[in-house]
Amino acid sequence: MQEYIDFLSNNPMLSLAWVAIAVMLIHSLVKDKISGVKSITAQEATLLINKQDAIVVDVRSKDDFQNGHIVNAKNITLSQIEKGNFSAIENNKQTPIIVVCESGTRSASAAAKLVKAEFTQVTNLFSGMGGWKSANLPTTKK
Numbered sequence: 001m002q003e004y005i006d007f008l009s010n011n012p013m014l015s016l017a018w019v020a021i022a023v024m025l026i027h028s029l030v031k032d033k034i035s036g037v038k039s040i041t042a043q044e045a046t047l048l049i050n051k052q053d054a055i056v057v058d059v060r061s062k063d064d065f066q067n068g069h070i071v072n073a074k075n076i077t078l079s080q081i082e083k084g085n086f087s088a089i090e091n092n093k094q095t096p097i098i099v100v101c102e103s104g105t106r107s108a109s110a111a112a113k114l115v116k117a118e119f120t121q122v123t124n125l126f127s128g129m130g131g132w133k134s135a136n137l138p139t140t141k142k
Contacts, residue, residue, distance in 0.1 A: 037099075037111040039126040042135040045098050048123070054096035055089055059110045060129070068139040070100060070132060081110045084117065096121040104128040 008015045040048070048054035049070075056073035058065050065075040074088045078101070089097065097119055101107035104126050111124045125132065133139065 035108075035112045036115045037108060037122055037124050039104070039108070039124045040098070041126055042132045042137055045123075045125050045132075046137065048096050048098060052096045054098050054123075055092055056098045056100060057086075057089060057110070057114075058100045058129075059107050060101055064102065066141065068133075068141055069129070071138055071140050073100065078106050078110050081113050086114070086117065089119075093119050094121070096123065098123050098125055100125045100128060100132070102128050103130055 045054070045056075049056065056070045058069050058073045058075050059078045059081065060069075060075070061077060062075060065073075069075070076086055076088055080086065089095075097111075097114060099107040099111040099114065099122065101110070104124060105128075107128060108124045111122045114122045127134075129139075
């Protein structure tokens, strides 16, 4: 135990960095549990799309969406969701919804807002479009 105390006192910046990382990790885990949004992989997303007719909601900008998106995805930007404007999926509150952004971070907050708007089966694509493309899954520009 004395070794740990010596290390902490001899390396305050390194110790502070370790504590900060631990706090961020715990915060991330707790936030995921509380928000009610499950993060899924690209493979799990394809299963939801193919077996349960999940709706893909792409929260990226219109330009990014037009440069390539998941087939049949609906483009509802993050700002529209924050304003409560999700009329394109309003009638699908019981349908599985997969929220997608470029990396999976902005879509997590959008998914949490959809859960608050009483959508019951909302998931977040963990690695976003980057992970989707790296898994060599199909995209379209139409």
